Amino acid sequence: MGVYKLSNGSRVDDLLIISGGLSASADRDWVTKNINRAAKLSDGQKLYIYHSEELSARNTEGSLDKKVLGTIAGSDPAMLVNINTASQKELESLVGIGPVYAQSIIEHRPYSNLEELLSKKIIPQKTYEKIKNEISLY
Numbered sequence: 725m726g727v728y729k730l731s732n733g734s735r736v737d738d739l740l741i742i743s744g745g746l747s748a749s750a751d752r753d754w755v756t757k758n759i760n761r762a763a764k765l766s767d768g769q770k771l772y773i774y775h776s777e778e779l780s781a782r783n784t785e786g787s788l789d790k791k792v793l794g795t796i797a798g799s800d801p802a803m804l805v806n807i808n809t810a811s812q813k814e815l816e817s818l819v820g821i822g823p824v825y826a827q828s829i830i831e832h833r834p835y836s837n838l839e840e841l842l843s844k845k846i847i848p849q850k851t852y853e854k855i856k857n858e859i860s861l862y
Contacts, residue, residue: 730765736836737761739771751776758808763836804860807841808834818858820851835861
């Protein structure tokens with residue numbers, strides 16, 4: 725845990741190496757499914773690796789309970805929608821996101837930064853502007 729300085733072009737895997745790697749209690753299955761270790765890092769990017777016990781708090785649909793995630797991430801329980809883990813229903817709760825955009829967001833996972841929704845042409849700029857303050861990565 726901490727702030728690490730890496731050179732331009734560094735990747736998530738470089739960050740994991742310099743930080744000492746995954747802890748014994750990290751949820752390695754979640755990391756494999758949700759973290760693109762080859763993704764390039766951007767300045768100020770935050771990477772959060774879940775502890776295996778944190779992910780055991782799931783709701784009946786199998787997605788993470790937003791109140792638990794709010795506590796884990798230290799953010800408001802009104803919680804941002806995590807585009808890397810949200811269900812289609814959760815994505816569709818965002819203004820301007822219907823079934824087609826939600827499915828496209830899911831199909832192009834994982835994301836290493838929010839702007840990939842634009843660079844990969846997943847959603848239009850106008851829609852992104854509406855939801856950018858309601859979404860997160862981790």
